[in-house]
Amino acid sequence: MRRLLPAATLLLAVSALGVTPARAAVGLPQIDFANPLTTSQVVWGALIFAVLYVLLSRGALPKVERVLEERTRTIGADLDAAKAAKQQADIAAAEVTRATREAQAAAAAEVAQAAAAAKAAAGAEAARATATLEAQLAAAEARIHAARAAAMGALREVAMDATSALAGRLMGHAPDAAAVDAAVGAAIASRKA
Numbered sequence: 001m002r003r004l005l006p007a008a009t010l011l012l013a014v015s016a017l018g019v020t021p022a023r024a025a026v027g028l029p030q031i032d033f034a035n036p037l038t039t040s041q042v043v044w045g046a047l048i049f050a051v052l053y054v055l056l057s058r059g060a061l062p063k064v065e066r067v068l069e070e071r072t073r074t075i076g077a078d079l080d081a082a083k084a085a086k087q088q089a090d091i092a093a094a095e096v097t098r099a100t101r102e103a104q105a106a107a108a109a110e111v112a113q114a115a116a117a118a119k120a121a122a123g124a125e126a127a128r129a130t131a132t133l134e135a136q137l138a139a140a141e142a143r144i145h146a147a148r149a150a151a152m153g154a155l156r157e158v159a160m161d162a163t164s165a166l167a168g169r170l171m172g173h174a175p176d177a178a179a180v181d182a183a184v185g186a187a188i189a190s191r192k193a
Contacts, residue, residue: 164177167180
């Protein structure tokens with residue numbers, strides 16, 4: 001029943017205007033201005049457009065404009081804050097880079113100083129070890145010279161005893177001690193040269 005009511009109302013309105021289905025226009029019926037229904041539709045469309053334009057221009061569009069302006073201000077403020085934050089970040093990055101370079105330079109200086117101190121300590125230890133070794137070498141050479149001199153002295157006595165004994169057996173009597181001493185001294189001197 002409710003579906004029939006709008007259809008009946010529409011038929012009544014069409015018949016009141018004098019438009020019948022038999023009187024259909026040839027061509028495009030939506031632009032047939034001879035038809036009073038088309039004219040009323042155009043008038044009502046213009047009237048609705050004017051009312052909507054007034055309502056939107058007075059009510060909704062100023063609100064949209066305020067929202068767009070607020071959005072523009074917010075975006076601008078956010079961009080300014082981002083630029084300021086980037087500048088601060090760049091400054092902080094430069095400071096960190098400078099501090100890192102200074103720390104690296106200080107560390108390199110400390111390493112160089114520690115290496116120099118270690119070299120100096122090693123040099124001093126090497127000098128002490130060299131001095132100790134030279135002293136031990138000098139003492140050993142002195143002992144060797146003393147032992148050689150003692151051995152040579154003992155060798156001279158052994159050589160004199162052997163020469164005296166051999167010469168005594170060959171000659172049948174004991175040789176002269178001064179002659180044996182001179183002959184052994186000459187033999188030893190010829191060996192050293």
